[in-house]
Every structure is written in C-alpha cells, then in structure tokens.
Amino acid sequence: MLQLTFQSLIFKGLNRFGELPAITLLPSEETISYKELLEKVEQLSYYLWRLGVGKGTHVATIIPNSLEGVMFGLAVQQCGATLVPLGENLGTREVAFILNEAKPKVVIMATQPHVSTILEYLEKSNNSEVHIIGLPGFGVSYPEKFEVFLMPEGKIDMELPISSEEDLALLSYTGGTTGTPKGVMHSQAGLGASIISASIEDPLDDRDRLLLSTPIVHSAGSLLWRALISGVHVHLMRSFDAEQFIHAIKEYRITTTFLVPTMLYRLIDQTKKMVYDVSSMRNIYYGASPISPARLKETFEIFGPIMRQQYGMTECNIVISRLSKSAHLWAFHNNPEALKSCGKPCLLTEIRLIDDKGNNVKPLELGEIVVKSPAMMKGYYLRPELTQESIRDGWFYTGDIGMWDESGYLYIKDRKKDMIISGGMNVYSSEVERVVNQHPSVAFSACIGVPHQDWGEAVCVVVTLRDGFSCTEEEIITFCKERTSKYMVPKAVYFKESLPLTHIGKVDKKELKKMYAEMVY
Template sequence: MDAITFQAFLFTSLNKFDRQPALTCVETNETITYKTLREQVDAAASQLVRLGVQVGKRVAVLIPNSIENVVYNLAVSRCGATVVPLNDKLGMKEIEFILRDAEPQVIIMATQKHIASVLSYQQEIGKQTVTVVGVPGFGIDYPEEFYRMKIEHKKGCDVFPDASLDDVAILSYTGGTTGTPKGVMHSQRGFGASLMASCMEYPYDDRDKVLFCTPIIHAAGVLLQRSLASGCHVYIMKAFHPQQFMQIVQTERITSTFVVPTIIYRLIDEAKQKNYDVSSLRNINYGSSPISSERLKEAFEIFGPIFRQQYGMTECSIVIARLTKSDHFFAYEHNLEVLKSCGKPCMLTQIRLVDDKGQDVQPLQPGEIAVKTPSVSIGYYNRPDLTAEAFQDGWFFTGDIGQFDEQGYLHIVERKKDMIISGGFNVYPAEVERIVNQHSKVAMCACIGIPHNDWGEAVCLVAVLREGETCTKEELIEFCKQRTASYMVPKEIIFETSLPLTMVGKIDKKALRKPFWEGAARLVN
C-alpha cells in the first residue's frame, strides 16, 4: 500500500459517518453529528482559504478544550496547511516564544489571558502579515485588530488544497534541556502513519464513546483524531473534575478514556468515597508520565483489567511502546514489577538501547532508547543542530535511558535529558532556574525532580541566597507564579548555603537528587 497523507487519511475516514454523534462538549451539553462536523470544518476552512491559508502556511490554534478546538484544528488540516497547536495552559512567556519561533501567518484563538501576547506579536510582525482570528462564543472582547470569524452553514469551497507527503502537517512544540521549546515537525507522510499505527494499536469502532479530560493538543490529541477516524462519539471536558468525570462515565456509558497517572489517583480517591457504576468502561489508556505500581494495582482492583499504557514522545507521536491489558493482568497476578515498565515495542516501531558511542548495549544492560518508526518526526524547526544530534540514520535518540528485562519489557530508569515530568507536563529545569535567578535575593539555584505520590515528580528548587539576604519559600513561589505556567512553579523549595559541584565546576544535580531517591529502583517516579 502506498503511503497516504494525514489529510487524506483523516478526511476519507470522516466521510464514512453521517448521523452518528461525533462530539459532545460536557459542560455545555452541545452535541454535533459527523455530518455537522464536516459542514462546520468545511465552512471554517473556506474562510481560512479566503484569508490566504494554504499548503505551506503555518496556522497557530490557541483554543481551550471544546468543539471549536476540534473544528478549527481540522479546518487547518483541511486546507493542507501546517497546524501549530498551542496549549491554553501555557504562560504568556512560553506563548510569546513559540509565536516568534514558529512565525505563524494566522492565529486562531479563544483565550483571554493570551490576548496581550498575541496582539504584541501581531503588532511586531505587522497586521498585513499576521491575521489573528478571534473565535466567538467564549465571552472574550477581542481587540479591533482581530478578525472575527463565525462559522456560517453554507456551501464552502468545492475543492480544498491537497497536501503532499512531504509537506509539514503539524508543528508541535515540546521542551528540552535548554529550557526553550523546540518545534517538532511531522510530515503528512509521518503523521498519516502515526494515525494508522494508532488505529492498529487502539482498536475502536463507531459504537465506542471516548471521554477526554486532558488538553486535547497534548498526548490526548492523537487518540482523539484516531477516535474520529473510527466514528466514535467523543466527549470533551474543558477541565478534569473527578466527580464530574465519574458521573459522565456512569450516565453516558463511556467505553474508553485517556488519562495521566495523577488523574487515576484522583479517580481512585473519588471511587472510594462514592459508589459509581463504571461497568461500561472497556479501556483506560494512560501515559505521559510513569506511574506508581502500587496505585495502579489499587486502580486495577476498582476498575478491572482494562488498563493500557502508552509510551511516546512528541517526536514519535504516541507509538513507541505499550503495556497491554493482558500485560497488566499478568502483572497483577504474577509480577507487579511489570507495571513499572512501559511495555513492549509497538507494531511499527523498532527500539535499540545504545551506549554513548551509539553502539548497542549488552542484553539486560541500560542504554539510551533509540527509536525507528514511520511516525518519527522529520526534525526540529529551524534547529539543524538539534536535528542532527537527535535524528541519525533513521533513528531518533530519545534521551531516555531504558533497560529491557528478561521478559522483553522496557523499563525507563533515568533521563539523559535534564527534564522533569510532573502530572504529565514537561517541566524544563533551566527555564525555572532562569526565572528564579532573576530574583534579587538569589545567588544561584538548581531545579530537580523529586518523588511525589500524586504528580509522579514534583518540581523542587534548591536555592542559595545572596550574602546577608533572607527570603521565604512563599516569596519565591509567588515570584514564580507571576512569571511562568502553574505546573512549572516549584512545589518544594530548599535553602542551602552552597550547591555541590562536579569536577568541571557544574552544579552536580545527581548529588542533589540522590537523598530523595535513596532506595528507589529507578530515578523517575
């Protein structure tokens, strides 16, 4: 079978369904069918074409979880353009950086807190070059510089631009050890392969009801597209609330969902307080961060043998490795250590573990995880240096240190990259350190991840104050809250008189982390 574009795969799939409900917004109880979804997407795409959106153009979409989020993201893809998905939970500084790096020609937005950042970008680049579309229905008073777009239910373009296999389908931003987000480019060929691989790994049909409560531009986004490709009824929550989540599962007879480990912990606590009928659930997919095997065992006893774990990265979509429902059942019955793994390689994925010289390590020995898959990114936008470092001879070098056990399960034991995963979100220590070092009382600091029962890892800051200065934890926390996203704000602050250094004079973060991870089998939680 010849490769097909993401655009062709997705919209051919959507055309198979008409009367079935496609999307429901939980908070508003609004539901649209697949026929209406296609009509709205075509109407929005027609207006985007009139604004100059076509193949090769970059369109940033900054909309909270909603039906509109799905419609406008699909509309950009309908035009064959490049989607730049932006998380509405990002801070203003992160949004400003991404806009200046990606240089989108069109921005579609529906968030109040980012208006100043977007307007500043538009004024900097020029209104003739950048069009900002304000989506109605979110109670936002947009500046006069923004274009108001209302989806009109009338005949749209007869023909939309067709993307080619090598065109960039999505430019998705992730972070790294430098603290600045990197634009990950996925071609139409690769993202189409990702959607196909996801369909194989996660079999759904048009009778499934799938609930999403995490940001749908995050890891959930690929699974959402995969759900629509099979005609599922997709339910979208604007934000996660455990009681509301359980009530929806019970009343709507939800069959599948995607969560992160911290949400599983909240659901366990909610299920202990009140009895819910969750017997309709057949799949609880989880990922984005490691999970406590003890808490997962507890969840298994409440929800049954319906858990599937996925290990993926933005650079490889979500199809690197997975722990199946059968794997979970085996672990529950025979070996709980299996629950600490991220499973075995997915169908279309090859995994190698390599040493610092790029050579395969010996069996059962740890090494950096290198991945080869048709879904792999084509590189980092405007960063040929990072691209050359991470993508070599068809392999993507993840920066995660993994180890296969005797049964072939892949365990992540440490991160080569200096990154913290807290509650499913990537936290970049260098960025936290950059902010804290701006405080007039701080001489130097180091940011590390420490174990946390709910978040997996908590952001911990070790700070050295300037001589003669005094400062409280609350003061530093408030300082950070005003300057970055909430999930990057330190949960724990420790004041020291000095920081340990390596032989070459760098802050020794391994030494800082060691007391918190004593006795742990791995250096992630």
C-alpha cells in the same frame, strides 16, 4: 493511488459515519454528528482559504477544549496548511517565542490571558496579511485590531489542495520545562503512519464512547484523531474534575479514556467518597509515568483490568511502546516488576538501547533509548544542528535512559537531565520515587536534586499523602534506608497537598527545584 497522508486518512475516516454522533460537549451536552462536523469543517476551510491559507501556510490555534478547537484543527488540514497548536496553559513568554519563530499567517484564539501577547505579535508583524481571529462565546475581550469570527454562510464551491506525503502537517512545540520551546515538524506521511500504527495497536470502533478532559493539543489529540476515523462518539470536557468525570462515565456509558497517573489517582480517591458505576469502561489509556503496583491494585478493584500504558513523545507521535491490558494483568499476578515497564515496541517502531559508544547494551544494563519509526518527526524547526544531534542514521535519540528485562519489556529509568549526581554517584530520580511510593501513606512523590556544597547535589523528595493518612520526614527516610542504597536515601522530605504540574500534566520538577533549592543547605 491511495494516499497515506494524515489529510487523506482523517477525511476518508470522517466521511464513513454520517448521522452517527461525533462529539458531545460536557456539561452542556451540545452534540454534533459526523455529517454536521464535516459540513462545518468545510465552511471553516473556505473561511481560512479566503484568508490565504494553503500549502506552506502556518496557522496557530490557542483554543480550549471545544468544538471550535476540533473543527479549526481539521480545517487547517483540509486546506493543506500547517497547524501550530498552542496549549491554553502556556505562559505568555512561551507563546510570544513560538509566534515570533513560527510566524503564523493566521492566529485563531479564545483565551483572555494571551490577548496582549498576540496583539503585540500582530503589531510587530506590521503585515496586513497577518490575521488574528477571536472566537466569540469564550468570554474574551478582543482588541479592535482582531477579527471576530463569523461562520460563513451559503454553498461552498472550492477546490481544496491535496497534501503530499512530504508536506508539513503539524508544527508542535515541546512543552519542556527548560530552555526555549522546540518546534517539532511532522509530515503528512508521519502523522498518517502514527494513526495507522495506533489503530493497529489499540483498535476502537463505532460502539466506543471516549471521554477526554486533558488538552486535545497534546496526547489526547492523537487519541481524538484515531477515534474520529473509527466512528467513536467523543465526549469532550473543558478540563478535568474527578467528581464530574466519574458522573460522566455512568451517565454516558463511557468505554474509553486517557489520563495521566496523577489524574487516575484522584479518580481512585474520589470513588471512596461517592456512589459510582464505571461498569461500562473497557479502556484506560495512561502515559507520562508508570503506575505503582499498590495503585494498580486499587484501579483493578474499581475499573477492572483495563489499563493500557503508552510510551511516546512529541518527536515520535506517541507510538514508541505499549504495555497492553493483558500484559498489565499478567504482570499483576506473575511479575509485579513488569508493571514498572512501558511494554514492548509498537508494530511500526524499532527500539535500541545504546551505551555512550553507540553499542547495544545487554538486558538488565542501562542505555539511552533510540527509536526508528515512519511516525517520527522530520526534525526541529529552524534548528538544523539540534536535528543532526537528535537524529543520527535515521535513529532518534530520545534522551531517556532505559533497560530491557529478560522478557523483552522496556523500562525507563530516567531522563538524562533528571539524573542526580550526588557524591559522584548517579542517582536516578525515578528509582527513588519508586521506593518512596511504596510507603502506605504516600499517594505520589517527586525526587529532585538540590545544590550541596560537598556532594554537588543532595537527593530530596516532595511527597503528597493519601487522604486521611499522616507521615513524618523521619518515617520516609527510615523507610528508604531499609529498602535502597545509602546514596539514594533522601536527605530531606517535604510535604505538599498537590505537586505542581506542567500544562501537559507532568510533574513540574523545574518549579519544585525553584521552591526547595535553598531550603536544605
């Protein structure tokens, strides 16, 4: 019987492509074929197996974008264990919390800032069965108590566990900007369903060349897995640099990539400073937020109509809804408002918008987005109450406020927690940003609420200007007054060269609130 587990699908996929190039590291151009990738993953699986890694074992990794990051992630799956991926930009407080809650048997690391935190975890565990593995070649100084990794040699003779659909494949901690991280549990069947769903929605094949520069422990990782089961040649950058990114597209004839809008805007601005050739591109996946019509026009002029937006979240494996390439093009010419949408439900996903009483809302009315999908999480790790609150009758309550239009497109209006209540009026920050971003001098903006003694909260925006443009606070406020309701007009405007981002590339509004909360009133 065919297993639709993540373990089965990923290794069945990898086995099909032999000598084809699997991954190239940039800028070194070190390349590994699919056959070599499988051989090395088998060796790493044997290495982990000898450390006691198997079903029910948690293995944490904190590795920058690299071959090692890809291979160890696959080896954990081949052992039937649970992967706990940690981003290299996580703060030490978050890393300490996750380690103490998830209690991984093995931690594989290659980041200097986290050495003392992981050493503390090792010493607190007081358990000789806990192994901290330091990877050489990343410029990290490891304490003597860590084990420096050496690739095992010789023929491997072992029988690896076959995962069942209910086994826990992934324990992925949310990168939220408030509270403590939440461990999101994904089963083998759930991850398998997400790969199948994404492959149907947006097929890739062995003619594609994928360029990734965002952390593969987040959204880029889902695209990486899908690419590898399809024979795609993946090009992996350690981090994003706009100029190097554009050079890579030309040199390696890249066809596909994933970006967040802020990165896309930097690429657009960079093309104005250099000679470029992006004619090979045929897919740009983006997420985190919609793109403005003005910026989309620039994108079409540079790359062509190749945009694909995806709406998802950690709890739903990034497969909630899609705005396809054809939908982008249709909206651009016929209904620019639809560019603010996140498309229509994915094939394996059901979506409802409900009011506070749980009733479906009508088109053009606001409601909370609730989702049902086989790719959905099993629940939050060690948080049964939160799981019960978030999953009711098989539906996941996203906390996003949305709206259907009359053509069936879904619009995200805001997060419940990002809604500003000013003078008793509900102000959706995304709606304020939509208006501000229409100003010709504005490249990007973020709307936040700051405490106010009379109104409760005051609406403020932090703005990044386009290169070579200037603007004043008064101009932005006047611009908004002419285009939106009085209660949505910003009371203050601040200008920054760049906005602070979370480790997954979203604007860090918590940090902005810290910076500006006491500067207005």
